Amino acid sequence: MKKILTLIFTLVCLTAFAEQKENTETIDYMKQLSAVKSLYAEFKQVNNLKDYGEDIYTGKVYIKMKEKALWDYIEPYSSWYLITNENIDHYDEINNQLVKMKAKDYKEYALLQVLMDFSQLSKSFSSEQKENTLYLKPKSDVGLAYINIIFKDNIISEIKSKDNAGNLTTITLNNVEIDKKISNSSFKKKLPDDVNIFNQ
Numbered sequence: 001m002k003k004i005l006t007l008i009f010t011l012v013c014l015t016a017f018a019e020q021k022e023n024t025e026t027i028d029y030m031k032q033l034s035a036v037k038s039l040y041a042e043f044k045q046v047n048n049l050k051d052y053g054e055d056i057y058t059g060k061v062y063i064k065m066k067e068k069a070l071w072d073y074i075e076p077y078s079s080w081y082l083i084t085n086e087n088i089d090h091y092d093e094i095n096n097q098l099v100k101m102k103a104k105d106y107k108e109y110a111l112l113q114v115l116m117d118f119s120q121l122s123k124s125f126s127s128e129q130k131e132n133t134l135y136l137k138p139k140s141d142v143g144l145a146y147i148n149i150i151f152k153d154n155i156i157s158e159i160k161s162k163d164n165a166g167n168l169t170t171i172t173l174n175n176v177e178i179d180k181k182i183s184n185s186s187f188k189k190k191l192p193d194d195v196n197i198f199n200q
């Protein structure tokens with residue numbers, strides 16, 4: 001469950017992107033969020049779990065604002081989350097199972113509307129911007145202490161977060177593409193014929 005919480009808050013912040021400007025005007029990163037229509041990126045995720053050590057994952061993420069998002073883990077094993085406004089599907093290669101959930105039935109998924117509409121981000125987080133970092137703190141208790149978003153050359157490069165249990169997550173993004181067309185086929189994942197499907 002902690003992994004999906006980390007996923008959701010990370011995806012909420014993945015669109016904190018700003019295009020380069022040639023002048024010296026300060027960029028309002030929160031304002032930029034509202035304009036993003038889609039996002040693709042490759043990622044490396046490092047989880048430092050308190051009392052358990054470090055886990056490292058790599059993969060790709062696809063987001064179509066207000067529609068759907070796919071967080072696709074490739075290494076060290078296949079695992080993915082397909083999220084829409086109504087549903088969350090989670091596939092896990094190790095257990096060979098697909099868990100299908102209704103988003104509205106789970107309190108921890110209350111930010112899914114924000115995930116699909118980043119213009120709503122300011123309603124859930126207070127923000128402070130200093131130099132190349134955007135500091136976000138949730139306005140209500142959602143199990144997360146903070147998210148820090150770091151930019152390089154005005155493009156998001158790293159996301160650091162800490163949950164209330166003291167677990168740290170660092171996401172490093174590469175090959176970020178903003179507002180480029182993402183085909184519907186990018187969100188379609190092939191399942192093994194013998195996959196076990198569970199509805200919750």
